[in-house]
Amino acid sequence: GAGVSQSPRYKVAKRGQDVALRCDPISGHVSLFWYQQALGQGPEFLTYFQNEAQLDKSGLPSDRFFAERPEGSVSTLKIQRTQQEDSAVYLCASSVGGAIGYQETQYFGPGTRLLVL
Amino acid sequence: DAKTTQPNSMESNEEEPVHLPCNHSTISGTDYIHWYRQLPSQGPEYVIHGLTSNVNNRMASLAIAEDRKSSTLILHRATLRDAAVYYCIPPFGGSQGNLIFGKGTKLSVKP
Numbered sequence: 001g002a003g004v005s006q007s008p009r010y011k012v013a014k015r016g017q018d019v020a021l022r023c024d025p026i027s028g029h030v031s032l033f034w035y036q037q038a039l040g041q042g043p044e045f046l047t048y049f050q051n052e053a054q055l056d057k058s059g060l061p062s063d064r065f066f067a068e069r070p071e072g073s074v075s076t077l078k079i080q081r082t083q084q085e086d087s088a089v090y091l092c093a094s095s096v097g098g099a100i101g102y103q104e105t106q107y108f109g110p111g112t113r114l115l116v117l
Numbered sequence: 118d119a120k121t122t123q124p125n126s127m128e129s130n131e132e133e134p135v136h137l138p139c140n141h142s143t144i145s146g147t148d149y150i151h152w153y154r155q156l157p158s159q160g161p162e163y164v165i166h167g168l169t170s171n172v173n174n175r176m177a178s179l180a181i182a183e184d185r186k187s188s189t190l191i192l193h194r195a196t197l198r199d200a201a202v203y204y205c206i207p208p209f210g211g212s213q214g215n216l217i218f219g220k221g222t223k224l225s226v227k228p
Contacts, residue, residue, distance in 0.1 A: 004160070033215055042204060042218030043161065056215070091160050095214070103151055103206070103214050108160030 002026065004109035006092050012115045013082045021077045021112045025094030032075050033106060034067055035091040043091050049075060082116045089113050121205045126223040129195045137190040137222050139205030144185055148208030152179065152190050153216070154201040161204065161218070164190065200226045 005024045013019050025032050030051055035043035036059075046065070048056040051072035060067070064083075069075040079086055089111040095104040122140040129135040141150060151166040165172055165179045167188070172179040178191040192199055204221040 031214070035215075040220075042202075042220055043216070044218070045215040048215055059215075093160070093216075103149065103166075103208060103216065105151075105163045105166075106161075106216060108162065110158075111160050 004092055004094055004107050006090075006109035006112050008112060009110060010113050010115075012117065015084060015116055016081050017116075018078065018080045019082055019114065021079075021090050021114070023075045023077070023092030023109060025073065025075070025092070026107055027073075028096075029094035029107075030072075030097050031095040031104070031106075032069060033093045033095075034075070034077050035093065036061075037089040037091055037111070039088075046077070046090075079114075082114075084116050087114055087116045121207045121219060123203075123205050123219065123222045125220065126225070128225045128227065129192075129199075131197060131226055131228050132194050135192040135195045135199070135224065135226075137192075137203050137205075137224065138187065139190070140187045141205070141207060142186045144208060150179070150181065150188050150208065151206040151216070152177070153204045153206060153218075155204070155221070156198075156201045161216075164203070195224075195226045197226050197228060200224055 007022045032049040034046040037043040045059040047067045049069040064080045066078045091111045093106040093108045095106045149166050152164040153161040155161040165177050167179045180189045202221040202223050204218050206216050
């Protein structure tokens, strides 16, 4: 069956440019997570959605980062006025239900590799 | 919060078993340990999870120490495709069920 997909797979942006990264979770999955992975590091949590509600955005590094999931399915992570330190792989993951605090199996997309020049 | 400790890297020969250790000394009695792995240029993928007794699935086995302060992920016959970073995930790392990855163990498999 279809897994989590992300687009674009690669994005090169000039510093100061706005970018939008898309995530298509597995159909019917309630929970959706965004992670940021710097080179040589493990993924780090950015934000969490339960359906269309953004329940946790504590990991977003600055107010230039914004995420939405308006209809409870597709999600977009937007970065405004990109900086070189935003260069990383952005991963999206989804899981079946909104069992908050319990670690359900998460299914990850391939990620979007963002390079800010 | 529960934390995990893993070696930074390990090497294995193809077709040989691999034992990837993880220490989680602060785990409590009802916490599951999860393992994920990340192949090059891919997102992480679930491998296995367990609570107390040993667990097996088609990908690997998980041996959990009796005191539950450590566990070992076992790949019975490593293949070149198993070369990846393996993450031992502490339970309840995030308030919303988000995973706390750390740096993991980078497994190299030699032909």
